[in-house]
Amino acid sequence: MTETPTIKPPLKILLCAPRGFCAGVVRAIDIVEAALKRFGPPVYVRHEIVHNRFVVDALRAKGAVFIEELDEAPDGDAPVVFSAHGVPKSVPEAARARNLLAIDATCPxxxxxxxxxxxxxxxxxxxxxxxxxxxxxxxxxxxxxxxxxxxxxxxxxxxxxxxxxxxxxxxxxxxxxxxxxxxxxxxxxxxxxFPAVYGPHKEDICYATTNRQEAVKRVAPECDALIVVGAENSSNSQRLREVAERAGCPVSRLVARATDIDWSEFTGLSTLGVTAGASAPEVLVEEIVDAFSARYAVTVEMVSTADESVFFPLPRELRPPAA
The missing domain is CATH 3.40.1010.20 (4-hydroxy-3-methylbut-2-enyl diphosphate reductase, catalytic domain)
Known part of the structure; x- marks a missing residue:
């Protein structure tokens, strides 16, 4: 007896743009990879270089050693990278006192x-x-x-x-x-x-945070549900989920990987929004879309609210020598 093929229900995925990696995250990851290439492993990284387990595990596999405090790095000239989030002044001072090779990956x-x-x-x-x-x-x-x-x-x-x-x-x-x-x-x-208070000449909330939130505001009211690809400890990812919720999306969830999706929350959908926090790689977005494609007849529509062309160069000590 021939089985009747299951017909997948249709699902439109609205893919937010911009999404995912920002220039500061790209620079931070590039710094760790450049340090590994220049000095060889191990390269010590104080705190997660960016808040994404997938990224951290990939760098660990290449020889990065993640530590929470500087005293976990051995004495000597071992390279130690400071994460994109920045560190107190006491940290580079302590690194200098121990002759560690400090490399600052703080987002500009x-x-x-x-x-x-x-x-x-x-x-x-x-x-x-x-x-x-x-x-x-x-x-x-x-x-x-x-x-x-x-x-x-x-x-x-x-x-x-x-x-x-x-x-x-x-x-x-x-x-x-x-x-x-x-x-x-x-x-x-x-x-x-305090009417006389001094503020920034240009807002401190970064362009990437602003742009990703604006894209979610555009998409969320049109969706039955929205997924933010990102880590629980990622501030910018958590804010995207909150923005979707406030914009009227009935279900907004932060999801690290496709295996973390609670499918009971994503049944009977006609439109799904997808975005990613600034520390989430595009491969994880593709993984989420593929997971929905296995259950729905998916069509993907890009919703773009801004173009990004920001680039931050590597620190001087890691730049290739001039030709």
Missing amino acids: LVTKVHREAEIHHKRGRLVLLIGHAGHPEVVGTMGQLPDGAVTLIETEADVARLSLPPDRDLAYVTQTTLSVDDTAGVVAAIRRR
């Missing part, structure tokens, strides 16, 4: 925030840092200045609780991977209470 847009905070501090201003407590980028930014020079602000309620003299000189900077809308609310609350 994070470094921009560090420099802004330093300038405000030199000018006598208390720095308000809008960000998430404990995130490596926030730890790194606060660690650029002496204790007490930076006050962390997470919510508008934190602004209301500030107890400062009316004549205190203030400035604010932000983590680069925040929700654009949430941050606008916190900034507005700061400006209402």
Whole structure:
């Protein structure tokens, strides 16, 4: 008896663009690979170079050794790469004291925030840092200045609780991977209470975070569900999921790999949105699309809201010699 072939239900996938790797992530990964090529393994990397297990495991297979603290690296001239999130000033100082070969993979847009905070501090201003407590980028930014020079602000309620003299000189900077809308609310609350506060000349939330959130805002209202490809500890990926939820998407989920999909949440779909956090490689997006193609008759439509052409060069010590 011939079996009747199962007819797959149709599914339109709206693929957000831009999505996935940003210039800072590409540079950070390239730095580790260039260091492995130049110096050979092992190359020590303090903290996950970017927040994605797939990327970390791929670099580990090539000879990168991931450590959480500098004292896990042996004494001597072993290369140690600092992650894209940035580190407190005490970390490179400790590396120099031990003669380690320190290579800084901090995203240049994070470094921009560090420099802004330093300038405000030199000018006598208390720095308000809008960000998430404990995130490596926030730890790194606060660690650029002496204790007490930076006050962390997470919510508008934190602004209301500030107890400062009316004549205190203030400035604010932000983590680069925040929700654009949430941050606008916190900034507005700061400006209402402290109209003379100094802000960045150009917003600190990076172009990649902004662009990926804008694409999700465009797509989410048209979808029955939306998947953000990314890691649980990735701030920019978590914000994309929240943006989709707020934009009216009934189901928005953060998924690391296709094997993590809870299929009970993705039945009876007609339209699915897919995007990826700035530290998620495109191969994982393709994996997700393939998983849906096994269950649905998929058509893919690209929804683009911005073109990105940003490029950050490698640090000088890893650039190929001039011809």
